[in-house]
Amino acid sequence: MTTTTLAPTTATTAPPLPVAAARTHGPLRKASDVAVLSARNLVHISREPFQLSDVTLQPVLFTLLFVYVFGAGVVLPGGASYKDFAVPGMLVFNLVTSTVGTGVGLSLDVNTGVIDRFRTLPMWRAGVLVARSVTDLFTAVICAGIVAATGFAIGWSPDGGVGRAIAAFALVLFFGYAVSWGCACLGLASKGVETAQALGLLVLFPVVFMSNALVPTQRMTPWLRDVTTWNPVSAVTAAARQLLGNPNPSASIHAWPMEHPVWAAVLWSIGLLAVFAPTATVLYRRRAAE
Template identity: 45%
Template sequence: MTVTAQKPQSTSDRPKIRPTNIAQQSWIMVKRNMIHTKRMPEMLSDVTVQPIMFVLLFAFVFGASIATGGSASYREFLLPGIQAQTIVFTAFVVASGITADVEKGIIDRFRSLPIRRSAVLIGRSIASLLHSSIGVVVMAVTGLAIGWRIRGGVLDAVLAFVLILVFGFSMIWFGILIGSVMRSVEAVNGVMFTVLFPITFLANTFAPTEPMPHWLRVIAEWNPVSSLAQAMRELWGNGGPAPASAQLPLHHPVLATILWSLALTAVFAPVALYAYRRRTAG
């Protein structure tokens, strides 16, 4: 029996590894996450089916029982609130995705590649913003179908959508923190529902804050979600300015939303990066 020795592959036959920068690496991660969503379209249910369900449920079931106390209809009062709730849940998407990648060993595989660790986070963050933006568009179309209208100027309307993305970016860091600390997707679900649902309901998202007890109204009006919702209502022309008795953030909602976004990012970003590095350290 003769044994034929195989000639070892020369280095010239191997595919060349081209150096890439952080932007290219991050974009690859974005495409990876979007392809994952394309292959599992049921992952879009939280930004397609659920927003439509919330809009129709509150507009037709609860809308007749809730007085807005202003010139705008409840449907115009409602849409900015649901938009704010949807972008807050961007943190949920990020946290679940990071935890799932760590559980499945995907992060370990990424560490063996010639890419920066931060590219994984940037790609995940951008993909999550795109994911949540689908929900914003779906709700806007649904709102237009049931009578919601943008009554402000074009620049004000664009600024409102920009504020949504800016606030969503700050919530991403909270999601990275939770996704890096929690050990399972089930734990992420429990923590995020426990934290995010009270934040989005204890605000002016679905009902005015004026009828609340004074101490509860103060908490609700200092809630950054209230500032975001009030800013969108004013920019879209879906209601007038806050009443004189409202807390300071609601009298300057656009500025308050920007400041809240910067503050949340400054608080959560360093802690989230530390937790992520510690979780993925080999």
């Protein structure tokens, strides 16, 4: 009886995932990844245009509602026009509340398995977050244009000059961009799309209503007036009114944010971005690793 000795087989190892390629991306490759992912987001919007209702229909409805319904009961110091007072506030109001879409979009990607597919591609990992913010900045520009067009249609006009008007819109867009990273954190921390939307509205609506965006704050109770004075939305709104040359009753409040609203708005925007952008990156990595 003979025995046959089998030679040991050599174990084969699976090829590694293209993580190294993603880590070696240069600035141009990162920009290319962001451009491709941003185009993907825009394609989704083109296939379902109603996603833009919060930046197209909502600004028109809210502007008309507050100007013609609530504006009749608001008396401004010196008899100033409520239209000129309200439109800068509606600009901030609509841009801030529309950032909920950032959280909803990211929550949808995370919870539907799209992020798992992105992990297998040799792409910049943070490109998903940056592309979402770029897409939402594009839609925010549309929202700002619609608010301005609605304001012009009802008789609003900026009196600070073209250069200062551009600075006002740029400042509000920068603030909205910073807030969108906060909504990105909410979306990444949520376990579902509905939760992300509910949390976003639950956080943002009290912030925008407890500000000077819609009404003057001088007659509020002292504690509430202090809250609105240091509310970042109030600083951005006061800065927009100052740059646009529109009525700004908050300028009479003796507090640093209201006496220097432009600087306060810039500092708030930088601070929010410095906190929320790294936090969103950490949350994204954790969700992608699950």
